[in-house]
Amino acid sequence: MSTVQTGALPESFDPTDLEPPSKPRKAKKSASGDAASALNSRWASFVAVLIAVLWTTPTLGLLVTSFRSQRDINKSGWWTAFSDPGGFTLENYRQALAPGSSASLSQYFVNTIVITVPAVMLPLFLASLAAYAFAWMPFPGRNALFVAVFALQIVPLQIALIPLLDIYSNKLGFGASYWSVWLSHTIFALPLATFLIHNFMRELPAELMEAARVDGAGHVTIFFKILLPLLTPALAAFGIFQFLWVWNDLLVSLVFLGGSPDVAPITVRVAELSGSRGSAWYLLSAGAFISMIVPVAVFLALQRFFVRGLLAGGLKG
Amino acid sequence: MAASLLSIAPSGIPEPLLRAQSTTGKFLLMFFAVAVFAIVFGLVLLLASRFKGRNGEKAQGALFAAPAVLLLAVGLMYPAILTVIQSLRGKKGDGSFSLSNYAAMFTQPELLIVLRNTALWVILVPFLATGIGLLYAILIDRARGEAFAKALIFLPMAISMVGASIIWKFVYQYKQTERPQIGLLNQILKWFGLETQNFLLDAPLNTLMLIVVMVWIQAGFAMTILSAAIKAIPDDIIEAAHLDGVYGVKMFRFITLPSIRAALVVVLTTIGIGTLKVFDIVRTMTAGQFKTSVVANEFYNQSFRYDAAGLGAALAVLLFVLVIPIVAYNIVQMRKEA
Numbered sequence: 001m002s003t004v005q006t007g008a009l010p011e012s013f014d015p016t017d018l019e020p021p022s023k024p025r026k027a028k029k030s031a032s033g034d035a036a037s038a039l040n041s042r043w044a045s046f047v048a049v050l051i052a053v054l055w056t057t058p059t060l061g062l063l064v065t066s067f068r069s070q071r072d073i074n075k076s077g078w079w080t081a082f083s084d085p086g087g088f089t090l091e092n093y094r095q096a097l098a099p100g101s102s103a104s105l106s107q108y109f110v111n112t113i114v115i116t117v118p119a120v121m122l123p124l125f126l127a128s129l130a131a132y133a134f135a136w137m138p139f140p141g142r143n144a145l146f147v148a149v150f151a152l153q154i155v156p157l158q159i160a161l162i163p164l165l166d167i168y169s170n171k172l173g174f175g176a177s178y179w180s181v182w183l184s185h186t187i188f189a190l191p192l193a194t195f196l197i198h199n200f201m202r203e204l205p206a207e208l209m210e211a212a213r214v215d216g217a218g219h220v221t222i223f224f225k226i227l228l229p230l231l232t233p234a235l236a237a238f239g240i241f242q243f244l245w246v247w248n249d250l251l252v253s254l255v256f257l258g259g260s261p262d263v264a265p266i267t268v269r270v271a272e273l274s275g276s277r278g279s280a281w282y283l284l285s286a287g288a289f290i291s292m293i294v295p296v297a298v299f300l301a302l303q304r305f306f307v308r309g310l311l312a313g314g315l316k317g
Numbered sequence: 318m319a320a321s322l323l324s325i326a327p328s329g330i331p332e333p334l335l336r337a338q339s340t341t342g343k344f345l346l347m348f349f350a351v352a353v354f355a356i357v358f359g360l361v362l363l364l365a366s367r368f369k370g371r372n373g374e375k376a377q378g379a380l381f382a383a384p385a386v387l388l389l390a391v392g393l394m395y396p397a398i399l400t401v402i403q404s405l406r407g408k409k410g411d412g413s414f415s416l417s418n419y420a421a422m423f424t425q426p427e428l429l430i431v432l433r434n435t436a437l438w439v440i441l442v443p444f445l446a447t448g449i450g451l452l453y454a455i456l457i458d459r460a461r462g463e464a465f466a467k468a469l470i471f472l473p474m475a476i477s478m479v480g481a482s483i484i485w486k487f488v489y490q491y492k493q494t495e496r497p498q499i500g501l502l503n504q505i506l507k508w509f510g511l512e513t514q515n516f517l518l519d520a521p522l523n524t525l526m527l528i529v530v531m532v533w534i535q536a537g538f539a540m541t542i543l544s545a546a547i548k549a550i551p552d553d554i555i556e557a558a559h560l561d562g563v564y565g566v567k568m569f570r571f572i573t574l575p576s577i578r579a580a581l582v583v584v585l586t587t588i589g590i591g592t593l594k595v596f597d598i599v600r601t602m603t604a605g606q607f608k609t610s611v612v613a614n615e616f617y618n619q620s621f622r623y624d625a626a627g628l629g630a631a632l633a634v635l636l637f638v639l640v641i642p643i644v645a646y647n648i649v650q651m652r653k654e655a
């Protein structure tokens with residue numbers, strides 16, 4: 001800190017860097033850039049690289065491990081594997097995905113997909129319908145109901161789990177079936193989804209709706225023909241957030257489905273393996289990455305929506 | 318309790334509509350469900366379009382909101398009320414009304430440890446994750462390859478907490494000092510000539526080791542939001558400060574920090590609420606053994622493993638009660654900003 005270079009750009013600053021492209025960069029000064037230079041630019045780069053290494057090494061370690069043979073994994077650390085590149089193998093993934101074997105994760109993977117698709121679509125539909133009513137259709141008790149839905153965001157889902165399980169099992173007869181998790185994920189998503197989509201709808205100009213009404217369009221037509229297309233960004237942001245939430249969920253599935261291969265998702269199975277076969281790293285490492293591949297791919301492909309969804313969905317749960 | 322409930326299915330619903338063994342069957346079930354939901358959805362709309370005139374308008378609005386409102390009433394409000402009642406009816410949740418579960422939470426030594434651990438989590442995780450996220454956001458701001466640098470830290474947000482727990486369990490893996498190590502952290506200890514440690518066994522160190530995992534996950538969230546807030550500071554404010562000779566640490570203290578205050582509050586409270594409900598990490602890494610349990614994990618154990626539904630319900634209510642001050646703080650701070 002003694003060598004404060006006031007006003008100097010951080011060492012890593014590169015004026016030819018084109019990102020973000022929308023703003024001219026030459027004259028723009030950054031508040032944080034100054035703080036970084038105050039930290040002394042060399043140290044700043046060092047600390048940034050250190051954090052980046054600390055944050056990626058654990059994942060890298062397990063990734064390397066997932067490509068090593070069962071014997072090697074227990075005999076030596078993954079950091080020694082690079083001295084023998086011929087030793088890498090796909091055997092762990094083959095075993096983890098082989099249909100029929102007791103260690104197979106493939107049917108759990110299928111369960112995760114089957115759980116996730118309706119559990120993302122249903123709340124999106126129901127919430128946009130309700131949001132439209134709350135935003136643009138006057139009906140008695142509307143404001144009170146909307147405040148109630150809004151307030152339900154802070155209720156932790158734990159508080160509903162046991163009575164819900166009782167309702168599913170003893171009143172509806174679902175037992176350990178997909179229907180329990182589809183409905184539960186929908187219920188737990190509704191307060192946030194309704195609130196977000198409502199906010200987005202309120203931003204739309206009222207003239208849009210009024211003009212359509214004058215032309216004789218009913219609410220159903222307006223909803224499908226005018227609103228849904230305009231809502232795509234909001235739906236995408238929430239959809240991705242909900243997708244990740246459901247795909248990565250452990251608690252809801254554990255409570256309503258248990259560990260049965262007929263219905264349980266891959267998170268439940270991998271968590272179970274970690275408890276019962278905690279030293280079977282060949283299986284755990286491959287299993288962990290099989291469960292991560294889809295959300296990571298979605299993250300890389302849709303980063304912008306993804307971030308927006310996360311920003312929006314902070315309070316969920 | 319869970320096992321007994323899951324095994325009963327006293328309904329007229331035919332088995333093929335509930336469960337499927339084959340992959341094809343499962344996907345058929347999925348399409349069937351989507352179709353059922355679509356039909357219900359269509360019926361509501363059809364019904365709505367039948368209403369005409371002034372009162373019809375109101376009926377349509379009520380109908381549009383009805384499915385979501387009904388689901389929330391039956392699936393969230395009603396169960397929450399049942400849980401509150403159950404928490405007042407003794408350890409198993411079926412006795413006479415008393416406050417015994419709440420008394421137990423604050424007197425039983427094991428449950429006091431749970432509360433202490435939860436307090437540790439809720440204090441440490443938000444501040445550590447936010448601190449690291451802010452530091453990193455500042456360090457890489459406008460640096461070469463910023464998007465890539467951000468993605469590295471942000472990626473843990475995308476994976477499940479179960480996956481994150483397994484990644485870190487492997488880092489903490491223990492072998493005796495003389496044997497070759499497979500866990501990176503113990504290998505590092507060994508390189509420094511120290512004895513290897515069983516990180517997940519020894520309290521209170523093990524709780525801190527679990528907290529590291531949550532910080533690892535949440536730092537990316539903090540970094541993303543704070544980075545956006547930093548970039549949103551108007552240029553003229555920065556230039557005016559420069560004209561006044563404000564640079565470096567002073568710049569951070571008097572310009573950057575006040576400008577991103579609102580974002581900081583959002584990040585801290587959001588991570589705080591998420592941490593309060595942390596379950597997956599504790600469950601996957603230690604299952605709450607070795608004095609590492611937290612409220613959300615203890616709720617699960619008491620309800621589903623120790624047959625103490627009443628105590629479990631009380632813990633769920635406690636979670637709800639603990640969320641309220643965090644949300645209230647958030648709202649008060651936001652009001653101040655506005």
